[in-house]
Amino acid sequence: MRVSELSRVSGVPVATIKYYLREGLLPRGETTSPNQARYDETHVRRLQLIRALVEVGSMPVAVIKEVLDAIDDPDVGLHEVLGAAVYPVSGGRMDCDAEVPEIDGAAELDALIAERGWHVHPGAPARATAAEVLVRMRELGLDPEGTLVRAWADAAERAAAGDLAAVERAGGRERAAEVALLGTVIGDTMLGALRRLAQESRSAELYGS
């Protein structure tokens, strides 16, 4: 298909497609004449992924380029591709060689991570977030015995198992990265909402009249 049809099918304006081509986010089409190129389904899918990264993940173009480079490099494992897609929406970047900053209150979190048998990079942005929240919880006198945090860790494990099962069903590195990103971002809101509904139901059982 020509660029005009690619635009129509994908819903992305021609000017934006040309910008993505210049920046190397979208591979060039097959040249059919000096002024024309032909695009196919792979371009449509790539545009959908870029839109998801921009609109749902709010990622800058430079970060999107990194994610796409990871997807297109067959030497990069899927684990690293997923990290490249998900780390930026957690306030970090996928960089295993970066120095890991000291995190206040990380000891309690690291004990929890060890207890669950989780294998996570110490530079994972979520490790810093979780450690910070734990410190705040202790300040507020919330859950001094750690029972609530353990229940949340159970819940997180259940959710993550579902997330990775959805990634496995996705088929293909590109769609896998898309599902990981969309599922992570949208899942935050959905989990929060479903948790409130489940809370209300449990509260009605316990205290309802």
Next chain:
Amino acid sequence: MRVSELSRVSGVPVATIKYYLREGLLPRGETTSPNQARYDETHVRRLQLIRALVEVGSMPVAVIKEVLDAIDDPDVGLHEVLGAAVYPVSGGRMDCDAEVPEIDGAAELDALIAERGWHVHPGAPARATAAEVLVRMRELGLDPEGTLVRAWADAAERAAAGDLAAVERAGGRERAAEVALLGTVIGDTMLGALRRLAQESRSAELYGS
């Protein structure tokens, strides 16, 4: 204790305490002279709750007044007290008589709610949020078979059971409302972070080198 000591113990400035007294958020102390009153531990605890509602729940004073009135009215059940504390941080208000607006795409969510056996008020703010997210997921082609949403519902149920167990351990309506509010708001961030850690660990198991 006098107001100056109440301020020191609670960390709330005297001017703010006087404002809360005027607005009826904090009960008056026992009058000991025309210009002095004596305060006790119940005032300290009430101030802690107000601070949590303001700082963590970002609630306006009028809404805090509603929460506190519900706590202080022995005819209001604990289920309604928890709703009064948690509904505002979910974008709603506890008002069982309010008309429930039509929600786009609520059918799929209501089927899920029925499948889980959850008992929730149709006006629950989380019901509108969850329905909206489901519509967006379908638009994005995410989880067409509903497997992922079911995994999230399992996770939400597990988290909610932990939340309500923490409320039960709290002891007292005031502290129960505080734990429900703090746990709900802080729990959103913590669940998101723990989920990312569990995802990374599961991804490493499946795809790591």
